[in-house]
Amino acid sequence: MRTLWMNVPVILLLLLSSGMLAAGTDDHRTSSGPVPSTWTRSGTNITGLYGGIITYEDTALIVNDNSEISREIGTYFAMRRGLPVENIINITAPTTEIIDFDQFDDMMAQIKENLSERGLTDRINYLVTTKGVPLKITSGHTNMNDQRYYSSASVDSELMLMDSEYEGAIHGRWWIPNPYFKEDTDSLDPFSREEYGIRLVTRLTGYTLEEAKRLVDLAEPSLGVRGVAYLDMDPSKGISSGGYGVGNLWMTNADSWLRENGWPSHLDSNSTFMTDLENVSAYFSWGSNDARWAVEHVTNGGFETGTGTIPSSWTVSVDNGSVERTSSQARSGSWSLMMNGSSSGFQSAYQDIDLTFEDHRYYIEGTALLQGVSGRARMYVKGYDRSGNRVLFHELFNMTGTRSWRTAQDPIENVSGLSRLRFAVDLTGEGIVYFDNMRVRVIRPHNKWLPGSIAETIVSTGGRSQNYGTWYGQSLIADLIRDGVTGVKGYAWEPFISAISHADILFPAYYSGYSLAESYWMGSELGSWMGYVVGDPKCTPYLDERPDMGFSDTPQPVRALVDENGIPHLSMSLHNKGRGDVVDGLVELFVDNTSVWKERVSISAGGDLVINISSVDEPLIGHHMFRVVLNGDRSIWEYDFKNDQWEGELTVNSIPTLDISLEDFNAVRTVPFDFWATVSDDDGDVEYENLDVMITGPLAKVYEPQLVNTTVDGVSKSFMLRFVPPWNASIGYYSVEGRYVDPMGSFSEQLLYSRFKVLNHEPSING
Numbered sequence: 001m002r003t004l005w006m007n008v009p010v011i012l013l014l015l016l017s018s019g020m021l022a023a024g025t026d027d028h029r030t031s032s033g034p035v036p037s038t039w040t041r042s043g044t045n046i047t048g049l050y051g052g053i054i055t056y057e058d059t060a061l062i063v064n065d066n067s068e069i070s071r072e073i074g075t076y077f078a079m080r081r082g083l084p085v086e087n088i089i090n091i092t093a094p095t096t097e098i099i100d101f102d103q104f105d106d107m108m109a110q111i112k113e114n115l116s117e118r119g120l121t122d123r124i125n126y127l128v129t130t131k132g133v134p135l136k137i138t139s140g141h142t143n144m145n146d147q148r149y150y151s152s153a154s155v156d157s158e159l160m161l162m163d164s165e166y167e168g169a170i171h172g173r174w175w176i177p178n179p180y181f182k183e184d185t186d187s188l189d190p191f192s193r194e195e196y197g198i199r200l201v202t203r204l205t206g207y208t209l210e211e212a213k214r215l216v217d218l219a220e221p222s223l224g225v226r227g228v229a230y231l232d233m234d235p236s237k238g239i240s241s242g243g244y245g246v247g248n249l250w251m252t253n254a255d256s257w258l259r260e261n262g263w264p265s266h267l268d269s270n271s272t273f274m275t276d277l278e279n280v281s282a283y284f285s286w287g288s289n290d291a292r293w294a295v296e297h298v299t300n301g302g303f304e305t306g307t308g309t310i311p312s313s314w315t316v317s318v319d320n321g322s323v324e325r326t327s328s329q330a331r332s333g334s335w336s337l338m339m340n341g342s343s344s345g346f347q348s349a350y351q352d353i354d355l356t357f358e359d360h361r362y363y364i365e366g367t368a369l370l371q372g373v374s375g376r377a378r379m380y381v382k383g384y385d386r387s388g389n390r391v392l393f394h395e396l397f398n399m400t401g402t403r404s405w406r407t408a409q410d411p412i413e414n415v416s417g418l419s420r421l422r423f424a425v426d427l428t429g430e431g432i433v434y435f436d437n438m439r440v441r442v443i444r445p446h447n448k449w450l451p452g453s454i455a456e457t458i459v460s461t462g463g464r465s466q467n468y469g470t471w472y473g474q475s476l477i478a479d480l481i482r483d484g485v486t487g488v489k490g491y492a493w494e495p496f497i498s499a500i501s502h503a504d505i506l507f508p509a510y511y512s513g514y515s516l517a518e519s520y521w522m523g524s525e526l527g528s529w530m531g532y533v534v535g536d537p538k539c540t541p542y543l544d545e546r547p548d549m550g551f552s553d554t555p556q557p558v559r560a561l562v563d564e565n566g567i568p569h570l571s572m573s574l575h576n577k578g579r580g581d582v583v584d585g586l587v588e589l590f591v592d593n594t595s596v597w598k599e600r601v602s603i604s605a606g607g608d609l610v611i612n613i614s615s616v617d618e619p620l621i622g623h624h625m626f627r628v629v630l631n632g633d634r635s636i637w638e639y640d641f642k643n644d645q646w647e648g649e650l651t652v653n654s655i656p657t658l659d660i661s662l663e664d665f666n667a668v669r670t671v672p673f674d675f676w677a678t679v680s681d682d683d684g685d686v687e688y689e690n691l692d693v694m695i696t697g698p699l700a701k702v703y704e705p706q707l708v709n710t711t712v713d714g715v716s717k718s719f720m721l722r723f724v725p726p727w728n729a730s731i732g733y734y735s736v737e738g739r740y741v742d743p744m745g746s747f748s749e750q751l752l753y754s755r756f757k758v759l760n761h762e763p764s765i766n767g
Helices: 068-081 101-117 147-151 155-159 209-219 245-260 477-483 503-511 516-522
Strands: 005-007 026-031 038-041 059-064 088-091 126-130 200-204 228-232 265-268 280-285 315-317 321-326 336-341 346-354 361-384 390-412 420-428 431-443 449-457 487-491 531-534 558-562 568-575 582-591 594-603 608-615 622-630 645-652 657-661 665-668 673-680 691-696 706-713 716-723 732-741 747-759
Touching (some): 068 126, 101 155, 200 516, 209 449, 209 477, 336 361, 449 477, 449 503, 503 516, 568 594, 568 622, 594 608, 691 716
Parallel strands (some): 059 088, 228 265
Antiparallel strands (some): 038 645, 346 420, 361 420, 487 531, 582 594, 673 716, 732 747
């Protein structure tokens, strides 16, 4: 097609009104009129996230068929995101969290084979694993002083290297530099496997099935949700570019960036550990490595203080036995609490604890040694509300016989109204029991998280397990998942501080409109190592911070008109619904799959642009497919790539022609004569019913000729018309006027003015 398209004002050309012309002249007029076209937006029935703005064709889901919870999480995620069936990779693997090198290799081989057989190897950018898929790989060496310990890794970090040039580093000692890591905010960049070679991996997990599914749910309403970023420094570690001080430096830098870019941020530099925070969209802290994280609620839990044998802060009850502090046995320190009972005795001790953090979860812990206990030795807590009603009972252990020192620990879930705990131990019957190291500690933070919220904690093994009842020492990211965060990063084994996702990259990336997976991994310096990310990889609450090059949200943002010469005019209404500016975005028009026009445009954030174009050197006739493509070269990193194309069909009706063949002559009353009216139309839709031919005589008397014959020649039809001047027809000149209107409303008119003259019969004499 050689038609030249140019930017022009769209003008609807009006038809000229008809008028009478001089005798003996022909007047031809034609028009196609404005012809509406039917346009349809491309890309229907889209599933994914945020109403289909984000889709998951490049995401593969890993499901362990040996794990019921993996199958259920996988089914839920695939259904909620409309994941293509071929993108669901079913494997058989151990259901344990820890596997060895051989077991990982077998699992990875299954994934690689499935991707290859389905033609997905180079199409998948993201992998999603689930609870029930092994979590971490052990080298078999748990001593951190043994270099072989550092061949251990998280499963997800090793899967990132699969099918890449880095695959040979799997099971290697130490780490490799993460090829997607960004050292500063100026180098932030969208991820693709084509560009970086690896894939990004995230995991859907938590203590329970419902918590893993909630990660999927929380991503869905997150678009546009805005809250506060909280960064909780530990001032005891200082601020520096090396050592532990770098963690505080990351937080300081992140806070500065957020404030400079207009985002609410709270940097806490005092010695308190922040909790009970509202409207949390991002959170970064030292977790249990903060010197003030572990608040001890039991006073004298090791029985190190007292008056003689009477422990301070404990209430003791004795019945046929004794209860006293003793230094003869101790799990740690120098003292423990000994109970010595007879067969009919009951000995007990308790301490009432007013809870400082009423809405939080806690964990309780204690140690006991038994010697010949014939009845039972118990350790338990009772919980009460402010009215004194018991709302909780939890037994930490109930033992008998002879046992060496045994430590028990359990989490205590938050019970509505719980304000006071009674930590109690007792001995029923005969025997001796020693109690030591009684603890009640709060699990923090407990915040009000917004959908799409993310968290990172500088904790060595905060991701060591996702199983309920995992032993505390260090804090657990599983507790943050239970608390309601949407995304978090954790570490399966000791990673060193450099492995933590740097706050001054993580937060700016997320707030600039990058996805959860992109943000965490751009902030993570080390690959093939200990870390893994939890959450929907494509959760992107700040997506609308990007620009958007889309069509206006109107019923017909692309309009087509055709003028009386058959020349089409297009008007395109564009809108930038993002909060960033579109600069030099490409707009391109295709007609019948041929590019006929292109131009680069700019649209300010929230702004509109109307583009008017037209072909100027030749008309378009017939049926055509039009396609308008925005940002076809992907030079704009935009909000909604699904709103970049508009397809439609346009039928440009050809203009019919009418030719009435009738030479000047003299007609006679009652004597018939014939003439031809020929209609040509390239659309081939000529019908006699659309032709009107009228004969007008003196005194404006109008007559209609009759059809007597029809002939066809290609796209033309010729109609033979017959007129019989009546016996009383007025003597004088007659004009012939014809008008043909095709089914699309285009018409042609012809006027033969004073074309023939009607005469009376010449008289005749018979006989």
